[in-house]
Amino acid sequence: MATDLAPPPTEASRKAKKQKAPRVPLGAAILRYRWLYLMLLPGLAYFVIFKYLPMYGLTIAFQDFVPFLGYSGSEWVGLKHFETLFAGGDFGMLFSNTMILAMLIFLIAFPMPIIVALMLNELRINVVKRSVQSLIYIPHFLSWTIVAGLTYILFSVDFGVIANWIHSVVGGGKVDYVAQADWFRPIIILQTVWKGTGWGTIIYLAALASVNTELYEAARMDGAGRWRQFWHVTLPAIRPTIVLMAILHSGHLLDQSFEQLWLLTNSLNREVANVFDTYTYYVGITQGGYSYATAVGLFKGTVGVLLIFGCNWLAKRLGQRGLF
Template identity: 80%
Template sequence: MATDLAPPEVKAVPAPVRRTRMSPRTALLRYRWLYLMVLPGLAYFLVFKYLPMRGLTIAFQDFVPFLGYEGSQWVGLKHFEELFTGPDFGRLLGNTLILAALTIVFAFPAPIVVALLLNELRLGVLKRAVQSLIYIPHFLSWTIVASLTYLLFSVDYGVIAGLVHGVVGGTRVDYVAQAEWFRPVIVLQTLWKSTGWGTIIYLAALAGVNADLYEAARIDGAGRWRQFWHVTLPAIRPTIVVMAILTSGHLLDNSFEQIWLMTNSLNRSVADVFDTYVYYVGITQGGYSYATAVGLFKGVAGVLLIFGCNWLAKRLGQRGLF
């Protein structure tokens, strides 16, 4: 006996919505206020970053200010040859790389550690108070930081130097003058001044972690350490990778103000870096072309480091910067 079966109802598939491409004029009119907000930033980079690049041409000239760019003699790679074959290049590169390595080992992970510790605080008042206290040093100039360092570690009137001498005994140590103490002092200054401010980015990344992931981990029996290792760290790993790529471009950039204020005749052998060397050669000795060549070398090295770290991050399965 045949049975009448109704055919299944077929639902019509909606046609894909075609989006018409917006013309540049329409986009400018519709988002004019957003583009207007971008203009100050673009003007800043144009005036202070891109227009001065014309001055890089003097790295290939024997530049004379009275003759200008057009009248100065072109010498090709003469200044780069002097830089790479000169007696100062090895010392400058070694001092710069050692400070960069110390920055990577101590200064880069410090904000991550502090942000993770602050994230574990459950008392909101205490958390905000600690955040405010560790942010304050960022707003102090390097001149104030150097002055405080001398007040604390100077051999004559340093408070900490006096306490160490009173407890340990023996001869007094001039921590701010001796070459072997220069790098530890620089690292301590960097940690004290920049760690708190650097935690802002990582705290923002931690605030975006889904709370359901922690609840699921607790249901599965994970303790605080397991939650930290399997939930917290993977959540902020992309932020850490991006910050590492950005930091790599500044490995050869040591803070000129910080190094300059802490340099003296006794520690100059370990304190001279590319930034201070450019000042010595370019400003005090009038070697504008040679100093520009040194700065151009630093800039090219920074670009190569950024691209190299970005490539390495992608090879390791992380999301790069571009």
């Protein structure tokens, strides 16, 4: 009786499969995919010109840089500026302000796109879903100057709409939310969530769209409700994306939006508003301390790189797929 079963693989066939494909010469590969390499050139040129070549300027962190003398004529001072940074009285204040704000953003603003994406994924009316998506995307395209202006309009003590409404409900004296130090961080978090949540949902919605629908059907056949499907199908499907975004976010832990903070900083809230980014601008631009400001920036960059490698190692140790 004839059978459709394929014969078992022989030793020769196994060896043939293990043999590597012949290597194509580099010139032939470039010629074959020349249009792809041509499209790669603008992006490559951007990174080389604006990202890698300027890194030579980091050398001034080890000099007493004088613009008129240039890189070669300025005096080398080694780690002098780093010693000044770590031994100075401002480092503790800058580090604590930066870390507190970074932790608040990570704990509150980072999960918001995930939560909103999961909520949008549960909507079954496409018109409503697309309308909500379009509305929450809009704040991303507004500059921080406009966002700061809206903040003053809403929370100013004189003509703030929300400030006056809170005063009418709670009573008591009026509160100047945009000037008091106690309200600086909540306002920054509120701005960050409002401006970035909608745009951040794009990545997670794309991850949710790639989930195999047969998994939901199998879960329903096993008697799983909406909550069980969410917990055992949806969340595991987007967990690699969440881990990847968390690793990338860790590299910017000491980076805060300079424009956002600077536009809301004043003499009354400067004690909590002064972070590494604003301090670098103040020291480097307004006071002309180019070398010292570069040392501060190099410290931030080094910490960011170490955090990325550390979080990537931790993710792999926990059984997740890392960044590299």
